[in-house]
Amino acid sequence: MDAGAEPCSDVTSFLYLKSAFLAMEPAHFLISLARQAGGGSITTKVQTFILEDCIKDIVGKGTELNHKYIKNILQKLIVSVESTSDIVVEDLYEKFAYYLTIQLDDQLLEENNRIYKQITFLLSLGQKCSSAMDLKVPLQCSLNMLEGDTGCALWPSSLFLSEFILSYQEVFSKKFCFEIGSGVGLVGIALLHVGASRVECKYLPWESASKRELQDYEPEIILGADVIYDPHCIPHLVRVLSALLSPTSSEPKGNGANCCGPTQDTDDADKLLQNKEEEAPVAYIATVIRNQKTFDYFLRVATESPLSVLDVTEMMKPMSLLPYMLSYDRSSVHLLKVSFLCN
Numbered sequence: 001m002d003a004g005a006e007p008c009s010d011v012t013s014f015l016y017l018k019s020a021f022l023a024m025e026p027a028h029f030l031i032s033l034a035r036q037a038g039g040g041s042i043t044t045k046v047q048t049f050i051l052e053d054c055i056k057d058i059v060g061k062g063t064e065l066n067h068k069y070i071k072n073i074l075q076k077l078i079v080s081v082e083s084t085s086d087i088v089v090e091d092l093y094e095k096f097a098y099y100l101t102i103q104l105d106d107q108l109l110e111e112n113n114r115i116y117k118q119i120t121f122l123l124s125l126g127q128k129c130s131s132a133m134d135l136k137v138p139l140q141c142s143l144n145m146l147e148g149d150t151g152c153a154l155w156p157s158s159l160f161l162s163e164f165i166l167s168y169q170e171v172f173s174k175k176f177c178f179e180i181g182s183g184v185g186l187v188g189i190a191l192l193h194v195g196a197s198r199v200e201c202k203y204l205p206w207e208s209a210s211k212r213e214l215q216d217y218e219p220e221i222i223l224g225a226d227v228i229y230d231p232h233c234i235p236h237l238v239r240v241l242s243a244l245l246s247p248t249s250s251e252p253k254g255n256g257a258n259c260c261g262p263t264q265d266t267d268d269a270d271k272l273l274q275n276k277e278e279e280a281p282v283a284y285i286a287t288v289i290r291n292q293k294t295f296d297y298f299l300r301v302a303t304e305s306p307l308s309v310l311d312v313t314e315m316m317k318p319m320s321l322l323p324y325m326l327s328y329d330r331s332s333v334h335l336l337k338v339s340f341l342c343n
């Protein structure tokens with residue numbers, strides 16, 4: 001069993017396997033889940049399940065890049081089974097041969113290098129929502145990480161923030177939520193699922209949006225995933241956050257005691273989430289700290305704005321709704337609560 005995987009029932013292990021396949025998890029993680037489903041080996045039952053329940057659900061929905069992924073998975077699957085002297089299902093060879101013969105247009109792949117994925121949030125397995133239906137989100141992402149443009153990839157912070165929203169649905173339900181940087185749209189779909197009052201997509205460049213324009217939105221909750229990454233963008237990001245968070249008609253009842261400080265001064269997660277002390281808007285930013293200097297620069301600029309930045313990761317942990325995504329390192333993500341300080 002993979003070190004990061006938790007023990008699960010037979011039904012759950014097959015659910016994990018299919019969810020991982022549709023999410024286009026890397027081959028070695030998928031093989032690990034296939035072995036888990038087979039009780040330690042990739043049985044004929046597991047092979048048949050991949051052929052009949054996994055591949056058929058993605059063929060025709062995706063692009064040519066999906067064909068390359070399926071061919072790679074089938075090859076790794078056959079090699080893994082053969083290496084253990086287990087029986088390879090005959091249809092597995094036939095399906096692999098079929099994908100070997102598919103002629104892919106290299107120019108078309110270069111021009112349209114998008115791949116279909118389905119991210120499944122397993123709400124039915126969550127402790128707080130055992131009667132809930134799983135949320136299945138179809139997405140198209142780029143495999144070319146060198147593109148570098150917004151929405152080209154699905155980042156861990158986006159997954160974490162979506163889990164956070166789905167874990168604390170009452171916080172976002174019937175609230176006007178404003179996301180700064182929508183990426184592939186996963187967070188917005190999570191907000192729509194929990195009943196946020198408004199979910200819409202608009203082009204709003206940080207560097208040119210006016211303070212008046214931003215304040216006119218008057219959101220109750222601001223969200224952002226992996227927006228702290230470029231030192232050149234940080235002043236613009238902080239300016240946008242300050243405008244969205246600053247009070248307009250009336251000042252909130254706040255103080256500056258917690259600016260960039262520890263979380264132990266706050267009693268519990270409920271107070272942090274409910275924001276009982278003030279009616280002012282609050283921001284939740286999920287981020288992976290890839291460069292400490294860049295993150296420290298964000299904290300310094302935010303303090304000067306002035307904004308309060310609290311790391312509330314440990315106090316506001318979301319449920320693990322993506323246990324099958326072994327490539328998703330949720331431990332690397334920090335959750336920040338940002339609010340406006342009144343002097």
